[in-house]
Amino acid sequence: MQKSLAAEALGTFWLVFGGCGSAILAAAFPALGIGFTGVALAFGLTVVTMAYAVGGISGGHFNPAVSVGLTVAGRFPASRLIPYIIAQLIGAILAAAALYVIATGKAGFEVGGFAANGYGEHSPGGYSMLSALVIEIILTAFFLIVILGTTHGRAPAGFAPLAIGLALTLIHLISIPVTNTSVNPARSTSQALFAGGWAIGQLWLFWVAPIVGAVIGAVIWKVVGEDD
Numbered sequence: 001m002q003k004s005l006a007a008e009a010l011g012t013f014w015l016v017f018g019g020c021g022s023a024i025l026a027a028a029f030p031a032l033g034i035g036f037t038g039v040a041l042a043f044g045l046t047v048v049t050m051a052y053a054v055g056g057i058s059g060g061h062f063n064p065a066v067s068v069g070l071t072v073a074g075r076f077p078a079s080r081l082i083p084y085i086i087a088q089l090i091g092a093i094l095a096a097a098a099l100y101v102i103a104t105g106k107a108g109f110e111v112g113g114f115a116a117n118g119y120g121e122h123s124p125g126g127y128s129m130l131s132a133l134v135i136e137i138i139l140t141a142f143f144l145i146v147i148l149g150t151t152h153g154r155a156p157a158g159f160a161p162l163a164i165g166l167a168l169t170l171i172h173l174i175s176i177p178v179t180n181t182s183v184n185p186a187r188s189t190s191q192a193l194f195a196g197g198w199a200i201g202q203l204w205l206f207w208v209a210p211i212v213g214a215v216i217g218a219v220i221w222k223v224v225g226e227d228d
Contacts, residue, residue, distance in 0.1 A: 001080070005087040007058035011050040012091030015062050016187050019043035021099050023115040023180075036176045043181070044169030051161035060161070063184040064088055064207075069144040069214030073221055075151075085186075092190035100194050116191040116199035117182040117206045125177035132179045133209050139171045140183045140213025141220065148221040182206040183213070 022042035026034045034042070051060040059076070061067045064085040070076035096114075103109050113122065119132035127135075146167040150160040168183075175181045182188045188206035192199035 001083070004058040004080075005083055007054035008061060008084055008087040009091035009094075011054050011058070011060060011062040012088040012186055013095040014050045015043070015046040015184070016092045016095035016190050017098060018046035020096065020115040020187065020191055021102075024099055024103055037173065040169050040172030040176065040181075043172050044165040044167075046165075047168050048161050048165030051164060055161060058084075062088060062091075062186075063210075064186055065140055065184060065210035065214040066144065066147060068211050069140075069147070069218040072215050072218035073144075073148055075148065088186040089189060092186040093193060096190035096194050111195060113180070113199070114191050114195040115180060116195035117180045117188045118199060118202050119179060119205065120202075122198055122202065123178060124180055127178045129205065132205055135175050135178050136182055136206065136209035137213040137216065139175055139181075140210040141217035143167055143171060143183055144214050144217030145221050145225070148218065149225055152225065179206075183210050185210055 019039065019042050022034060023039045026042075027036070027039050047060075047062065050062065054060060059070070061070065061076075061084060067076060067081055067084045067088070071078050071081050100111075100114075103111075103114075116122075119127060119129045123132065143164075147160075147164055149155060150163040171183055172181045175183075185207040188203060192203045192206075
């Protein structure tokens with residue numbers, strides 16, 4: 001259990017550090033910015049690399065919504081759910097703290113949004129709260145379906161991390177303009193703590209929507225994908 005929790009913290013740290021770090025440090029870098037596509041790919045790569053690195057230890061959730069969805073689907077014991085979520089939050093917050101130290105080392109740096117998730121005037125594209133709620137629910141539901149499907153005994157062995165990482169890349173390509181993409185309450189919490197103000201006020205949506213979506217995805221998979 002201790003190794004599993006450490007692996008979850010480590011994996012979530014890498015997800016936030018790599019994904020949010022790409023958004024904060026590299027997305028709009030003068031003349032060489034990686035843009036939305038680069039940030040989306042960065043998030044996907046964090047999951048692929050850490051799922052292969054420590055997935056065999058903890059299952060490679062790195063996301064409270066994923067842990068909830070796997071519990072609902074009967075793939076993960078409920079007794080481990082809260083410890084996993086705490087470990088994921090610790091890893092995410094440590095990563096955000098490291099990014100804050102690095103980013104503020106540049107003269108003239110302003111925290112601004114700090115890659116936090118938002119809606120309304122804090123949505124990159126100005127999308128409403130309803131738009132944010134709907135897209136986060138749908139994308140998290142499909143993320144869970146991909147996770148459950150690719151880790152099922154019928155799926156080819158060894159390819160799940162690639163499919164899951166590509167799914168997360170696709171999710172970001174779709175939704176960065178809408179919410180800056182969450183589908184992960186730990187990722188949202190860590191950035192909101194440093195962005196403060198409005199980000200804290202809107203954080204509720206990025207817990208509620210991913211968890212609702214994860215439960216929906218798990219239920220759909222149990223109906224469609226599990227053997228009778």
